[in-house]
Amino acid sequence: MYITDFAGRTAFVTGGASGIGLGIAKVLAQRGARVVIADLRSDHIDNALAQFAGGGRSNAVTALQLDVTSREAYAEAAARMQADFGGIDILVNNAGVGLEGPVLQATYADYDFGFGVNIGGVINGFVSFMPQMIAHGRGGHIVSTASLAAEVVMPAHLAIYAASKAAVCHYCEAVKDELGSHGLGVSILLPGPIKSNIHQAQQNRPEHLRIGSGFGESEAQLAQRQVGDSWMEPEEVGNMVADGILANRTYIVTHGIFKDWQRARAQAVLDATPDVADAAVRGI
Numbered sequence: 656m657y658i659t660d661f662a663g664r665t666a667f668v669t670g671g672a673s674g675i676g677l678g679i680a681k682v683l684a685q686r687g688a689r690v691v692i693a694d695l696r697s698d699h700i701d702n703a704l705a706q707f708a709g710g711g712r713s714n715a716v717t718a719l720q721l722d723v724t725s726r727e728a729y730a731e732a733a734a735r736m737q738a739d740f741g742g743i744d745i746l747v748n749n750a751g752v753g754l755e756g757p758v759l760q761a762t763y764a765d766y767d768f769g770f771g772v773n774i775g776g777v778i779n780g781f782v783s784f785m786p787q788m789i790a791h792g793r794g795g796h797i798v799s800t801a802s803l804a805a806e807v808v809m810p811a812h813l814a815i816y817a818a819s820k821a822a823v824c825h826y827c828e829a830v831k832d833e834l835g836s837h838g839l840g841v842s843i844l845l846p847g848p849i850k851s852n853i854h855q856a857q858q859n860r861p862e863h864l865r866i867g868s869g870f871g872e873s874e875a876q877l878a879q880r881q882v883g884d885s886w887m888e889p890e891e892v893g894n895m896v897a898d899g900i901l902a903n904r905t906y907i908v909t910h911g912i913f914k915d916w917q918r919a920r921a922q923a924v925l926d927a928t929p930d931v932a933d934a935a936v937r938g939i
């Protein structure tokens with residue numbers, strides 16, 4: 656039973672206290688869901704909860720501090736959702752870090768940070784919540800935030816980011832049918848430029864992964880980047896996500912500005928692919 660209405664549903668939104676996640680949380684709450692914001696940063700959580708105050712909306716929103724890379728903390732959060740709400744109905748695996756830097760200077764600290772949050776955090780969400788979402792039998796939906804960076808060939812300084820987001824896409828595509836047979840829809844959010852605090856990657860990096868990082872300088876520069884006026888508002892993304900959940904849309908794409916690059920990448924793979932007849936000759 657897929658999601659057809661948000662009323663009475665419980666949504667768990669990681670990275671829900673800022674940017675895109677907060678936009679999604681706001682729209683889901685407006686449309687009648689009970690929303691749990693899960694975020695690493697208590698300053699973001701305080702700011703987000705203040706935005707829900709008044710008008711009765713605060714009753715529908717709670718928050719918990721969670722580092723999505725911690726499997727133990729994630730398991731505890733899932734157990735709490737089971738106890739408090741009989742399990743969640745919508746999981747939004749949105750927490751991510753926009754790390755970038757000179758790839759030849761990247762160390763394992765940088766790989767562990769980027770892959771740890773951007774794909775590790777998503778996998779922890781699936782592993783922690785899939786059992787309860789299947790067991791409660793109400794059906795539901797899992798949205799995971801990738802990036803249009805996963806769909807085009809990115810420059811080398813974004814290699815770790817792009818690779819981690821590509822992994823999110825392929826995992827979600829692969830599990831969609833299987834989860835569908837249990838009444839769970841699956842969507843991948845592919846955003847272009849959205850107004851957010853993604854330039855604050857350095858502040859989200861744990862101390863043990865700062866040591867030995869080759870990205871210190873580039874992350875300090877990134878922290879100075881201004882948010883573009885023309886970038887999309889997070890609540891507009893939130894509405895696209897809410898509509899995408901109701902339609903069980905596989906891909907929720909915010910912008911068409913990279914379409915030529917998306918097509919070029921897909922075409923290059925096709926151009927390198929032998930014709931079907933060749934495969935038949937080899938007996939595959």
Ligand SMILES: NC(=O)c1ccc[n+]([C@@H]2O[C@H](COP(=O)([O-])OP(=O)(O)OC[C@H]3O[C@@H](n4cnc5c(N)ncnc54)[C@H](O)[C@@H]3O)[C@@H](O)[C@H]2O)c1
Binds near residue numbers: 673695723749852
């Ligand atoms: N803003 C864009 O232009 C853009 C484009 C494509 C994809 N994205 C993706 O969108 C998602 C949301 O990013 P955003 O742009 O809203 O940035 P943001 O920094 O405003 O929001 C991300 C939130 O995730 C939280 N977070 C970071 N690490 C965490 C962790 N380990 N555990 C729990 N929470 C953590 C942060 O505290 C923050 O509140 C990310 O996955 C990002 O990669 C953003």
